[in-house]
Amino acid sequence: MNPDKRFLDETKALACIHCGLCLSSCPTYLETGNENDSPRGRIYLMRAIQDGRMDLAESAVGHLDLCLGCRACEAVCPSGVQYGALLEGTREHVEASYRRSFFQRFLRRVAIEKVFPFPGRMRLALLPARFARALGLTRVLPKFARDAMSLIPREMPALPCLPELSPTSAKEKKGRVGFVSGCVMSVMFQQTNAASVRLLNRAGYDVLTPRSQVCCGALYAHGGNLEAARSTARRNIEAFESLKLEAIIINAAGCGSTLKEYGHLLHDDSAWRERAEAFGRKVKDLTEWLLPLVPTLPQCFSGKVTYHDACHLAHAQRVSKPPRELVRAVAGLNFVELPESDVCCGSAGTYNLTEPEMAERLQDRKTQNILSTGALTVVTTNPGCLLQIRAGLEKAGAAHVRAIHIADFLESALSKVGT
Numbered sequence: 041m042n043p044d045k046r047f048l049d050e051t052k053a054l055a056c057i058h059c060g061l062c063l064s065s066c067p068t069y070l071e072t073g074n075e076n077d078s079p080r081g082r083i084y085l086m087r088a089i090q091d092g093r094m095d096l097a098e099s100a101v102g103h104l105d106l107c108l109g110c111r112a113c114e115a116v117c118p119s120g121v122q123y124g125a126l127l128e129g130t131r132e133h134v135e136a137s138y139r140r141s142f143f144q145r146f147l148r149r150v151a152i153e154k155v156f157p158f159p160g161r162m163r164l165a166l167l168p169a170r171f172a173r174a175l176g177l178t179r180v181l182p183k184f185a186r187d188a189m190s191l192i193p194r195e196m197p198a199l200p201c202l203p204e205l206s207p208t209s210a211k212e213k214k215g216r217v218g219f220v221s222g223c224v225m226s227v228m229f230q231q232t233n234a235a236s237v238r239l240l241n242r243a244g245y246d247v248l249t250p251r252s253q254v255c256c257g258a259l260y261a262h263g264g265n266l267e268a269a270r271s272t273a274r275r276n277i278e279a280f281e282s283l284k285l286e287a288i289i290i291n292a293a294g295c296g297s298t299l300k301e302y303g304h305l306l307h308d309d310s311a312w313r314e315r316a317e318a319f320g321r322k323v324k325d326l327t328e329w330l331l332p333l334v335p336t337l338p339q340c341f342s343g344k345v346t347y348h349d350a351c352h353l354a355h356a357q358r359v360s361k362p363p364r365e366l367v368r369a370v371a372g373l374n375f376v377e378l379p380e381s382d383v384c385c386g387s388a389g390t391y392n393l394t395e396p397e398m399a400e401r402l403q404d405r406k407t408q409n410i411l412s413t414g415a416l417t418v419v420t421t422n423p424g425c426l427l428q429i430r431a432g433l434e435k436a437g438a439a440h441v442r443a444i445h446i447a448d449f450l451e452s453a454l455s456k457v458g459t
């Protein structure tokens with residue numbers, strides 16, 4: 041390989057001491073038991089490809105594609121291996137150098153990159169799918185299409201866009217924060233975005249939602265298109281940085297980890313590096329910012345409640361305590377821990393579209409774990425997890441178990457006691 045085209049940071053790759061401590065945290069290794077589907081095996085594959093000891097062939101790409109990018113391995117690695125950064129660099133190389141099938145190219149470069157990051161296009165693209173589902177026409181479709189359509193929420197109330205300024209009416213004003221409305225969130229979970237803003241208002245913050253914000257870039261970065269991710273990062277930095285905010289709040293874990301890592305994404309761009317780092321430092325997950333609300337939350341849930349850790353919150357952002365404290369504050373003794381709470385549900389951005397078989401195995405695993413708790417409510421913090429878990433519960437005939445975003449969960453608790 042041309043040394044100018046080296047895609048792996050050698051120092052980061054060599055940090056792996058092959059101890060294997062990450063293996064039991066890796067969802068794909070748990071499912072297949074194949075070392076090539078483990079973090080250690082994949083790092084070996086990445087280095088072998090870079091060093092020219094292995095061709096970029098279907099088998100190697102298959103093991104790399106099967107990686108969820110959940111970063112559970114990174115969170116437990118004693119050697120500090122930055123697996124997410126290694127994977128991003130490798131995926132960029134794979135997309136530039138490996139020829140995929142026509143279907144995979146269409147899925148990744150057109151459906152995912154040209155539709156999902158644009159809320160208007162996504163709404164239009166979902167119309168025929170929702171229509172077909174409402175008329176029961178999905179039965180005649182192939183399994184792949186049926187599974188994909190099962191993810192679309194049955195109800196998507198059309199609410200007005202969030203105003204650019206949502207002022208607080210709290211007696212004690214604490215300042216102003218920005219709000220990232222997200223692509224999937226603003227199309228499929230508009231009511232959750234509205235609830236998030238109301239919770240921030242209740243906590244004493246004016247909320248600014250600039251219209252000039254764009255997709256966070258996660259879909260591009262995870263798909264190996266780092267240039268497109270950098271371009272969206274620059275536009276978001278411009279949209280928020282002049283607003284003089286205490287923090288930039290996001291309620292979608294997958295977007296949050298990308299937004300927090302803008303400094304890494306633009307590290308080699310000297311004109312933007314410092315601005316990107318400053319932006320990243322301001323980004324907070326909604327649950328981190330709402331933690332002071334804990335003493336004011338009413339304990340008012342009668343059925344058991346459990347919590348699923350979104351990978352990009354628990355592993356990539358290392359935020360697992362704040363959401364638990366918020367859920368526990370409302371659920372009290374009805375809170376029950378979910379076995380394998382931080383094992384990926386199979387959603388992983390658009391993984392359930394590009395790797396449907398493994399996604400379904402992990403969805404079934406998550407569903408069985410949820411049902412084993414006896415919980416009637418499962419709370420989480422990411423739209424992809426919500427869609428995947430809801431579809432899994434419905435498939436298992438357990439539609440009575442409700443999967444709900446933490447913002448809706450907290451707001452419904454507050455509305456029950458009329459505070």
Ligand code: SF4
Binds near residue numbers: 058059061113119
């Ligand atoms: S835990 Fe870290 S050092 Fe050990 S095998 Fe996994 S990635 Fe390598």
Ligand code: SF4
Binds near residue numbers: 066068082110111123
């Ligand atoms: S990112 Fe997740 S799926 Fe990929 S190697 Fe690490 S633990 Fe396994």
